[in-house]
Amino acid sequence: MAQDLEKPVLNALNKDYSTERKLTVLEKMYLPEILKGMAYSFKQMFQPTVTMQYPEVKWEPPAVFRGRPVLVKDNGRERCVACGLCARACPPxxxxxxxxxxxxxxxRFPDFFEINMLRCIYCGFCEEVCPEEAIVMSKDYDLVFKSREEAIYGKDRLLVDKENLKERLDFLREYRNGQFGKFWDFQEENNIHSVRNRDTKWETGLSLVALLEAKEAQASAKK
Ligand code: SF4
Ligand code: SF4
Known part of the structure; x- marks a missing residue:
């Protein structure tokens, strides 16, 4: 039926609405339907629980989860060499x-390293671009601050031992190697970027770590 646009009717009801389901007599009485609803709720009480009593019960996220970014602490110090790539890639x-x-x-190392957790959007770009596997997304999602200043995390709160980040580091290795093949195979020994001690002529064929160890062995043999 065409509407009279001169006299619009709010929520006009169409009496000829053919697909509307007709209620049975029992449904029209409501009581059986209420009992059916209560029986359904009662049945659910014996089903397996899918909710958690947070914060008493904490959810343990899988390795793929992107929680707050943290700095990897390797042998007592940060892996970060303060190249600044993560800061460049960080959208906010x-x-x-x-x-x-x-x-x-x-x-090189970061004299200070800060992440403003009020700005962080957990995108993981910092982790993706870091050439040192020095910043990774942790499983920590439970952040509380009482002021804007408290939301700025320094090295004291960002550094986490690599042993506690093993799952994420293993996940990254698998994920990146799957993506880039052998091109991405992070070697922890590459975390030394010495220009001073580098074998600039590349005559030894040794890795930098092996070269430094050989030099140290030579020096101690001379003593
Ligand atoms: S996760 Fe994203 S937003 Fe957060 S610090 Fe890293 S790059 Fe920045
Ligand atoms: S990209 Fe990695 S090594 Fe470079 S500053 Fe960021 S955390 Fe440090």
Missing amino acids: LAISMQAAETDDAKE
Whole structure:
């Protein structure tokens, strides 16, 4: 039936609505339907529980889960060499750092490294671009802060031992190797970026770590 647009009717009911289901007499009485609903609820009480009593019971996420980003601590210090790639890739500009130099073979480290957790969107881009596997997405999703200042995590709260991140590191290796084949096979020894100690002529054929060890052995043999 065409509507009279001059006199529009709010929520007009069409009496000829043919597909509307007609209620039976019992349904029209409501009581049997209420009892049916209660019987269904009662039956559900004996079904397996799918909800958790959070926060008393914590959910353990799988390795694929992207929780808050953390810095990998390897042999007591950060793997990060403060290259700044993660800060460049971070869409909401949540990461800031300042590089500093050391006398040891690693040469560079972040003097400070901060992530503003109010800005972080858990995208995982920092993890993807990091050439050192130095920043990874952890399983931690339970973040609480009382102020904006508290939401800025420094190295004290970002550094996590690599042993506690094993599942994620293993997952990344599998995922990246599947994607890039042998091109991505992160070697922990590559975390030394010494320019000072590098075999610049590439005559030895040794890896940097092996080269440093050989040099140390030579030096101690001379003593
Ligand atoms: S997960 Fe994304 S938003 Fe968070 S720090 Fe890393 S790059 Fe930035
Ligand atoms: S990309 Fe990795 S190594 Fe570079 S600054 Fe970020 S965490 Fe450190």
